[in-house]
Amino acid sequence: MDFLYTYESLKLEFPLTDPEKAKFVILGVPFDGTTSFKPGARFGPTLIRHATLNLESYILDYDVDIAEFPIADIGDIAVVAGDPRKTADRVRETIEELKRVNPDALPILLGGEHSQTLGAVEALKPASYVVFDAHLDLRNSYEDNPYSHACVARRISELGIKEALFGIRSGTKEEVEFAEENGIRWVHARDYSFDSFVDLVESLPEPVYLSVDIDVFDASMVPDTGTPEAGGLSFWDVVEAIEWLTANKRIAGFDIMEVAGTELGGVTALTAAKLMFYFIGAMGKKML
Numbered sequence: 655m656d657f658l659y660t661y662e663s664l665k666l667e668f669p670l671t672d673p674e675k676a677k678f679v680i681l682g683v684p685f686d687g688t689t690s691f692k693p694g695a696r697f698g699p700t701l702i703r704h705a706t707l708n709l710e711s712y713i714l715d716y717d718v719d720i721a722e723f724p725i726a727d728i729g730d731i732a733v734v735a736g737d738p739r740k741t742a743d744r745v746r747e748t749i750e751e752l753k754r755v756n757p758d759a760l761p762i763l764l765g766g767e768h769s770q771t772l773g774a775v776e777a778l779k780p781a782s783y784v785v786f787d788a789h790l791d792l793r794n795s796y797e798d799n800p801y802s803h804a805c806v807a808r809r810i811s812e813l814g815i816k817e818a819l820f821g822i823r824s825g826t827k828e829e830v831e832f833a834e835e836n837g838i839r840w841v842h843a844r845d846y847s848f849d850s851f852v853d854l855v856e857s858l859p860e861p862v863y864l865s866v867d868i869d870v871f872d873a874s875m876v877p878d879t880g881t882p883e884a885g886g887l888s889f890w891d892v893v894e895a896i897e898w899l900t901a902n903k904r905i906a907g908f909d910i911m912e913v914a915g916t917e918l919g920g921v922t923a924l925t926a927a928k929l930m931f932y933f934i935g936a937m938g939k940k941m942l
């Protein structure tokens with residue numbers, strides 16, 4: 655039976671739809687195994703869902719209420735602790751299963767380490783990968799692990815998927831050279847502008863997978879993430895990019911990764927939750 659004042663505390667507050675019928679399908683990936691600096695990514699999905707309690711589902715600047723959109727939440731992936739590849743396999747299989755029952759479903763991953771984006775990309779096979787991140791994530795291997803979060807853009811590029819990276823302010827010389835040799839274009843956080851985004855993304859083939867590593871934002875906004883970096887983008891920088899992308903390109907999937915922390919109500923999860931609402935609002939507006 656349903657009670658008037660209760661809801662599934664680990665699910666979103668607003669009315670949810672069956673995954674078979676939903677347009678937006680939320681999937682948590684609480685993987686926390688290769689982060690090199692701050693722990694807590696395993697709590698990311700729960701922290702983001704909890705943070706949604708603080709937000710209005712009505713988006714002022716869009717005049718839309720995302721509670722009216724068909725959204726499902728299929729819960730969290732049971733992770734294989736310490737094994738990002740095996741966990742990403744589960745992500746891939748889960749999304750493949752979802753797309754079989756609902757080919758129109760748009761998966762929204764909440765993480766959890768960025769390594770898990772690989773599983774979603776493998777399932778959805780986009781033509782392009784657009785990512786907001788402080789880091790290049792183009793290492794061939796990190797701490798002896800080719801499936802570390804620090805290698806995810808490299809693994810995705812090896813699938814033949816075109817890439818564009820924004821908000822970057824951390825990487826190695828080898829990563830920069832790999833990008834150059836492989837035609838991977840990226841914009842430093844210092845040089846980021848809306849025009850620089852459109853410039854790189856305009857010619858990318860569709861559909862596009864959009865990934866937001868939460869550490870792209872300035873470290874002051876997102877202290878609860880595995881590897882925070884000063885000098886990041888603003889909230890509206892990323893929202894405006896999402897608006898352009900959802901209006902101009904077909905989107906295969908979306909994620910917000912690397913949210914961590916151990917305390918409810920933190921500003922990092924609030925930033926992630928608000929960004930998810932804007933993404934759903936921008937995508938949903940098109941369906942009205």
Ligand SMILES: N=C(N)NCCCCNCCCN
Binds near residue numbers: 690789790803804
């Ligand atoms: N994609 C990422 N998040 N990469 C993080 C790499 C951290 C490198 N620390 C190097 C410290 C050298 N003393």
Ligand SMILES: [Mn+2]
Binds near residue numbers: 789867869870881912
């Ligand atoms: Mn990062």
Ligand SMILES: [Mn+2]
Binds near residue numbers: 768787789791803867
């Ligand atoms: Mn990353």
